[in-house]
Amino acid sequence: MSxxxxxxxxxxxxxxxxxxxxxxxxxxxLGIVQGAIYGLIxxxxxxxxxxxxxxxxxxxxxxxxxxxxxxxxxxxxxxxxSWHMPYAVAAVVGVLIGTLTAVATERLVIRPLFNRxxxxxxxxxxxVLLTLIAIESLAFPQGDTLPAFNDPKxxxxxxxxxxxxxVGFAGYNVSWxxxxxxxxxxxxxxxxxxxxxxxxxxxxxxxxxxxPTAAQAVGISVSRVSLxxxxxxxxxxxxxxxxxxxxxxxxPGIVTGTALxxxxxxxxxxxxxxxxxxFLGGMLVGLIQTFAxxxxxxxxxxxxxxxxxxxxxxxVKPTGLLGSEA
Amino acid sequence: xTRAGITARGGAYLVLGIVLFLPWFTTDFAKFCSLGAIYAxxxxxxxxxxxxxxxxxxGHQGFLGLGALVTANVVAQADLPSYVGxxxxxxxxxxxxxxxxxxxxxxxxxxLSLITLVFGSAIATSLFALPSLTNNNSGVQLVRPPYFxxxxxxxxxxxxxxxxxxxLDYRLxxxxxxxxxxxxxxxxxxxxxxxxxxxxxxxLAFALSGAIAGLAGGLYAFRSEIYSDKDFQDPQxxxxxxxxxxxxxxxxxxxxxxxxxxxxxxxxxxxxLDRLFGIGWVKDVVENIPxxxxxxxxxxxxxxxxIGSLLLLQTLLFNPGGIGGQLRPLSRWMTGxxxxxxxxxxxxxxxxxxxxxxx
Amino acid sequence: MSVLEVTDLSIRFxxxxxxxGLTLTVNEFEIVGLIGPNGAGKTTAFNCITGFYTADxxxxxxxxRDVTRTPPHKKAAMGFGRTFQNxxxxxxxxxxxxxxxxxxxxxxxxxxxxxxxxxRVTAEERALEQKSDAILELLGLTEVRDLRVxxxxxxxxxxxxxxxxxxxxxxxxxxxxxxxxxxxxxxxQLGERLLDxxxxxxxxxxxxxxxVPLVLSVCDHVYVLNFGQLLAEGEPTVIQTHPEVVAAYxxxxxPEALAQTHETAEDxxxxxxxxxxxxVKKAPAKKAPAKKTASRxxxxxx
Numbered sequence: 001m002s003x004x005x006x007x008x009x010x011x012x013x014x015x016x017x018x019x020x021x022x023x024x025x026x027x028x029x030l031g032i033v034q035g036a037i038y039g040l041i042x043x044x045x046x047x048x049x050x051x052x053x054x055x056x057x058x059x060x061x062x063x064x065x066x067x068x069x070x071x072x073x074x075x076x077x078x079x080x081x082s083w084h085m086p087y088a089v090a091a092v093v094g095v096l097i098g099t100l101t102a103v104a105t106e107r108l109v110i111r112p113l114f115n116r117x118x119x120x121x122x123x124x125x126x127x128v129l130l131t132l133i134a135i136e137s138l139a140f141p142q143g144d145t146l147p148a149f150n151d152p153k154x155x156x157x158x159x160x161x162x163x164x165x166x167v168g169f170a171g172y173n174v175s176w177x178x179x180x181x182x183x184x185x186x187x188x189x190x191x192x193x194x195x196x197x198x199x200x201x202x203x204x205x206x207x208x209x210x211x212p213t214a215a216q217a218v219g220i221s222v223s224r225v226s227l228x229x230x231x232x233x234x235x236x237x238x239x240x241x242x243x244x245x246x247x248x249x250x251x252p253g254i255v256t257g258t259a260l261x262x263x264x265x266x267x268x269x270x271x272x273x274x275x276x277x278x279f280l281g282g283m284l285v286g287l288i289q290t291f292a293x294x295x296x297x298x299x300x301x302x303x304x305x306x307x308x309x310x311x312x313x314x315x316v317k318p319t320g321l322l323g324s325e326a
Numbered sequence: 327x328t329r330a331g332i333t334a335r336g337g338a339y340l341v342l343g344i345v346l347f348l349p350w351f352t353t354d355f356a357k358f359c360s361l362g363a364i365y366a367x368x369x370x371x372x373x374x375x376x377x378x379x380x381x382x383x384x385g386h387q388g389f390l391g392l393g394a395l396v397t398a399n400v401v402a403q404a405d406l407p408s409y410v411g412x413x414x415x416x417x418x419x420x421x422x423x424x425x426x427x428x429x430x431x432x433x434x435x436x437x438l439s440l441i442t443l444v445f446g447s448a449i450a451t452s453l454f455a456l457p458s459l460t461n462n463n464s465g466v467q468l469v470r471p472p473y474f475x476x477x478x479x480x481x482x483x484x485x486x487x488x489x490x491x492x493x494l495d496y497r498l499x500x501x502x503x504x505x506x507x508x509x510x511x512x513x514x515x516x517x518x519x520x521x522x523x524x525x526x527x528x529x530l531a532f533a534l535s536g537a538i539a540g541l542a543g544g545l546y547a548f549r550s551e552i553y554s555d556k557d558f559q560d561p562q563x564x565x566x567x568x569x570x571x572x573x574x575x576x577x578x579x580x581x582x583x584x585x586x587x588x589x590x591x592x593x594x595x596x597x598x599l600d601r602l603f604g605i606g607w608v609k610d611v612v613e614n615i616p617x618x619x620x621x622x623x624x625x626x627x628x629x630x631x632x633i634g635s636l637l638l639l640q641t642l643l644f645n646p647g648g649i650g651g652q653l654r655p656l657s658r659w660m661t662g663x664x665x666x667x668x669x670x671x672x673x674x675x676x677x678x679x680x681x682x683x684x685x
Numbered sequence: 686m687s688v689l690e691v692t693d694l695s696i697r698f699x700x701x702x703x704x705x706g707l708t709l710t711v712n713e714f715e716i717v718g719l720i721g722p723n724g725a726g727k728t729t730a731f732n733c734i735t736g737f738y739t740a741d742x743x744x745x746x747x748x749x750r751d752v753t754r755t756p757p758h759k760k761a762a763m764g765f766g767r768t769f770q771n772x773x774x775x776x777x778x779x780x781x782x783x784x785x786x787x788x789x790x791x792x793x794x795x796x797x798x799x800x801x802x803x804x805r806v807t808a809e810e811r812a813l814e815q816k817s818d819a820i821l822e823l824l825g826l827t828e829v830r831d832l833r834v835x836x837x838x839x840x841x842x843x844x845x846x847x848x849x850x851x852x853x854x855x856x857x858x859x860x861x862x863x864x865x866x867x868x869x870x871x872x873x874q875l876g877e878r879l880l881d882x883x884x885x886x887x888x889x890x891x892x893x894x895x896x897v898p899l900v901l902s903v904c905d906h907v908y909v910l911n912f913g914q915l916l917a918e919g920e921p922t923v924i925q926t927h928p929e930v931v932a933a934y935x936x937x938x939x940p941e942a943l944a945q946t947h948e949t950a951e952d953x954x955x956x957x958x959x960x961x962x963x964x965v966k967k968a969p970a971k972k973a974p975a976k977k978t979a980s981r982x983x984x985x986x987x
Contacts, residue, residue, distance in 0.1 A: 055436050112643055119382055123575055124642050126568055130635030137628035138620030257561040264440055304452050307444040314433050494800055501799030501806060505786040509775045515737060516773035521761030521790030521853060530796060
C-alpha cells in the first residue's frame, strides 16, 4: 500500500520521461538490502576514520576473506583430511579469520606507520588490499559458490530449508537472505550505538578520536584502542562480506569489487565521522543505485548517478549529511 | 669533472642506450617492454598529481583509457592519421583532467581521492563501453602506422616518447612551475603571497598529468592493436589504478627516475615470471610449494600483483625513498656529481614525503 | 599621493566584528605601525589589505587604483610584499629555492617556455639565482643558502622571510611581527635593517609590531586598533602617552603594557577558520584574547 502511494507521488513529480515505466517496488527492496551491506562497510570505515583518521581501503576485503574461509570450512581438504562443518560453525570460522586479518593488518602495517603522514597510511591499506587479493587468487584460483545460509544441503541453521523460499511483501518477493541481511544490520547498528554510548571501550575510542593527547594523559592507551577499533572494523567487514556473498560465486576481490565504492560513498555521504550517518548513507546509495539501474537506461548509469550525487553532496555540503566536520 | 670522469659517464650513457635498444631485436618481449614504457609514463603522470600537488588520484586508468578510446576511434573509425589520433587523445584526456582539477580546487584530500576513484569506474562503465565506440563491444581494431608496424618498432616509439615525457617532467621541476606547485602543496597562502596564482597552477598540473596519461593511452591502443573497454572495467580498471599508485610509491614519491624504473619493472614483470616459471625444473619445484603453486591455476597476474603489493608495503615500512632513493647516488653521478653513497641526507625524497602530502 | 589608502574597512566573522571601519593611510617612503592588544584585528586588517579576506565594506586603494577585490597573487605582482605571523615559507625547500619561488611574479618566461627549456630560460634561472644570492648577502645569510628551511632557527627564519618578501620586489612591504622571537639586541638590529632597506629599495612599509622600542625607533606614524576599531593614531611619541591607548591596555604606562602583549594562536585559528578548514578543537575564543592581555598586564604591574 505504502509502496503504491510512493509510486504515485513519484509519477506526479516526474511526469515526463518515466511516468509509465518508473519502477519503484522491487528496486526499493533490492536497494535497502544492498544499502544495508554498504552501510555495514561504511560503518567499519567510519569507525577507523573516527578513531585515528585512517581511511581503510582493505575494509571490504576482510569480507572476501571471511567468505572464502567460510567456503573452506564448509568443505575443506588439507593434507588428505577432509571435513564438512555445519553452516553456522563455518560462518563463525570465516568471520573469525576475517577479523584476525584486520588485527594482523593493524599489527604489521598500521602500527609501524602510525606517525607517518596520513596519505602513507592510506597507501598502506591499499597495499594490504592488493596483498590480500593476490593471496586469495593464488590460494583459491577457481573460486566457488557460497551457498545461501538456508541451503538444505549445508545443514541449514533454521527450518527455512528451501533457499528459494520468499516471503511476499506488498506484491514483491523478498528472500530470506535479504531478511537476514536486514536483521543483522539493524542488530549491529543498535549494538554499535550501545557500544559507543555505554561501554568503557566505546567511550575510550571516542575520547581518543577527539583528543588523542588528552586521552593519553588520562591513561587511555592509544595503541590498545587502535587494536580494538581494527578488531571491530574487521568484524563488521567480515559480517558484511558474508551477507553480501549469500548464493554468490566467491572469487578474489569480490566484495571490494562490488561493495567498496558503495561503502566509501556511504561513509562520506553520512559525514565520515557519524555512525548513524553511515547507515543512512548506505541506504541512500543502495536506493539510488537500484533506482538508477532500473529507471535510467544507459550503461553504467548506477555508478554515474552515484558519482554525481557524491560530487554534489561534497560541493554543497562537504560535511556530509550528518557529519560535524569536513 | 676530470677527463676520465667524462669518459666514464659517456660510457655509462652508451651502455644505457644499448640496453634500451636491445628489446628491438625481440618480438614478444618488446611488446612487454613497450608496456613498461607506457606504465612509466603513467607513473610520471600520476606523480605530477601525487608527488607535486599532494593529492592521491585513484582513477588515473580513466585517462589512460580515454586516450586509448579517442585515439583508436579517430584512427580506425574516422580514418585520420595516427598522429592526429594520438593528439586528439591527449587533448581529450587533458580536458577531462582539467574538469577534475576544477573539482580539486574545491575538494581535496581523501574526498578527492574518492571522487577520482568513482570517476575511474564511472567513465569506464559508461563512456568506454558505448557500443558505438567499441565496435559493438567486439573491440576497435587499429593498424600501427607504416614503418612502426613491428612490436620492436613500436617499442622504440614508446621509448622515445617516454624520454620526451621524462624531459618535460625534468623541466617542470627545474622551472618556476615546479617551485610554484611545491609552494602550493605546502601552503597556499604563502604561494599567493609570492604571487603564484593557485588556481591556474593547480589546473596546469592536472592538465599536464591528464595529457601525459592520454598520450600513454594512445600508445597503449597502438601497442595492443585493438581498443577494448575490458582492460578498464572493474576489477581490472581498479587494479590498474592501484598499480599506478604502487609504482609511484615503490619508485619513490616525487622521484622521476625511480618512478620510471618501477614502471618498466611492473610492465615486464609478468613476462619475466612467465619465462621463469615456464622452465621445466622450476615448475617441478614450484608445484610443490603450497601458495605459489596457485600460479599455474588461474590468473597468472596474481603473483606479479603479490610481488607488487609486498614491494609497496616494504617501501612504506622500511625504505621510504623507494627505488629512486636507492638509485640516487648513481643518478647524481650520471648527472656529473661525485659518487657518494651517503650524501647530505636531507635532500632525499623521504623529505618530500614527510612534507605535506595530504589525504 | 599616498601609496596605500584604506577607507572604512569592515569585516565580520559570524558574531565577531573583527574590523569596524578601519581607515588608514600610508604615504610614500613612510614606515607605519599598526599596534593593539591581541585579537584587536591587526592580522585581519593585513589579510583584508593583501586580499586574503574580502572585506564586507570599505575600500583599499593602491596608488590611485581600487584593489579591494584583487586576489592576493595579483596584489603580490603589483608590489604588495608581505610576511606572516608564523613564518610563511616553503619548509621542505632549500633557502635558495624559497628565494627563487618568491620571485615567481618577476620571472620573465611563461610556464610553457619553462617546460620546453632553452637558453633564455636557463639565463633567466641564473638571474633568479644571482638575485637570491644578492639578497642573502645583504641579510648576511649566505651560509644557509643550500640548507632546508625546515631545520633553521626561528630568528633566522624571520629574517629569511623578510628576504623572501624583498625577493618579490615589493613596492609596499607589510610585515606581521617581524621581531617576534628576537631578543632586544636582535630587534634593535632589525630596526636598523628596516631603515636601511627603506633607503636602499625606496620601500614603503606597514608593520604590525609589539616591540615598543622598535615601533618608536622606526615608525613615522602609528595606528592603534582595539576590538576592530581604530582607537588612536599619531606620531609614536604622542601615541605612547595617549590616554585612551593607555586605558585600552588597562592601567600602567602604555609602553610597558604593549611590551607584554604577544600575539597568540588566536589570530591563526581565525585564519584557519576562514580558509574553510574548521579548526575543530580550538574554536577562537571571541573576546577572550583582549581580556587575557588585560589581566596579564594587571597582575604584573612592572
